[in-house]
Amino acid sequence: MELKKRLAIFSDIHANLEALKAILLDIKKEQIETVISLGDIVGTGPKPRECLNLIINENIVNILGNSDCYNLYPLNTYRHFRRDPKGENTKNALWTLSQLSKEQLDYLQKMPPSIDLKIGDKTLALCHFPCDTRYFPQATWLYNGQNPDIFYTTNTIKDHRHFLPRDNVGALEAKKRPIFDGKTIDSYDDVIFGHYHFERFSAPNEKRHTAFHSLNAGGVAIYDKAIYYIIEPSTNGYNINRKSVPYDREKLLYDVDRCDFPNKKKFKFYINSH
Numbered sequence: 001m002e003l004k005k006r007l008a009i010f011s012d013i014h015a016n017l018e019a020l021k022a023i024l025l026d027i028k029k030e031q032i033e034t035v036i037s038l039g040d041i042v043g044t045g046p047k048p049r050e051c052l053n054l055i056i057n058e059n060i061v062n063i064l065g066n067s068d069c070y071n072l073y074p075l076n077t078y079r080h081f082r083r084d085p086k087g088e089n090t091k092n093a094l095w096t097l098s099q100l101s102k103e104q105l106d107y108l109q110k111m112p113p114s115i116d117l118k119i120g121d122k123t124l125a126l127c128h129f130p131c132d133t134r135y136f137p138q139a140t141w142l143y144n145g146q147n148p149d150i151f152y153t154t155n156t157i158k159d160h161r162h163f164l165p166r167d168n169v170g171a172l173e174a175k176k177r178p179i180f181d182g183k184t185i186d187s188y189d190d191v192i193f194g195h196y197h198f199e200r201f202s203a204p205n206e207k208r209h210t211a212f213h214s215l216n217a218g219g220v221a222i223y224d225k226a227i228y229y230i231i232e233p234s235t236n237g238y239n240i241n242r243k244s245v246p247y248d249r250e251k252l253l254y255d256v257d258r259c260d261f262p263n264k265k266k267f268k269f270y271i272n273s274h
Helices: 016-028 050-059 081-084 086-098 103-112 139-143 146-151 157-162 169-176 249-258 264-273
Strands: 007-010 034-037 112-121 122-127 190-191 200-202 211-214 225-235 237-246
Touching: 016 050, 016 225, 016 249, 034 190, 050 086, 050 157, 081 086, 086 264, 103 112, 122 237, 139 146, 249 264
Parallel strands: 007 034, 122 190, 190 211
Antiparallel strands: 007 225, 112 122, 200 211, 225 237
């Protein structure tokens, strides 16, 4: 995809409908036509069905995140669910799945694991996380905002073998539809992603020429603000600017209290502490 106009991106809405509505309204005010979500539209929060409906109706491409994938693959694909099969995270994942329609699941199934962007002479990748979260969401702790070298040791054939037995549906899907279309991560000048929930930037150095930019979560990042970013081509390549927009927090908390989803405490912690 060659970018010649401004692009709006956001990540990790986590079923916060009020944050998503505020982001999309502000994007319309900015008169930006192309919008991409970097994944995790659903999961954790109270309005997964409504968030996906809005994404679909607005014709927004959603890159697959791990919380999206929890609705597509058996939960025992993932180590953290196997370790706690009756815990709150498992209950919440099953609750989220129960809220989604077949049409919404079909939409998620068709979403890409990454998108390439060409801006002038710069080659960018957009993804949920450079370690493929379809089978390795825990890699966020190996990265931890300061270790981008981990991205050079994943998404390889050896890595996929490590995550089999053959019933690991996420790894098998990653082999069929590889992230970055099978290219190595050093094929890119910049990689922009979500998943970690906090903004971090790792500049190129003598060992690697790729820059890594982790974005703030759109729906669970800051107490009373929703976050998105505008990428704009420039004479030197591109600029990326963060926008913070207020959303109806009282309506969100009202929805949380009225909803029967299992992860209320975790979700309230997210929106109160980030």
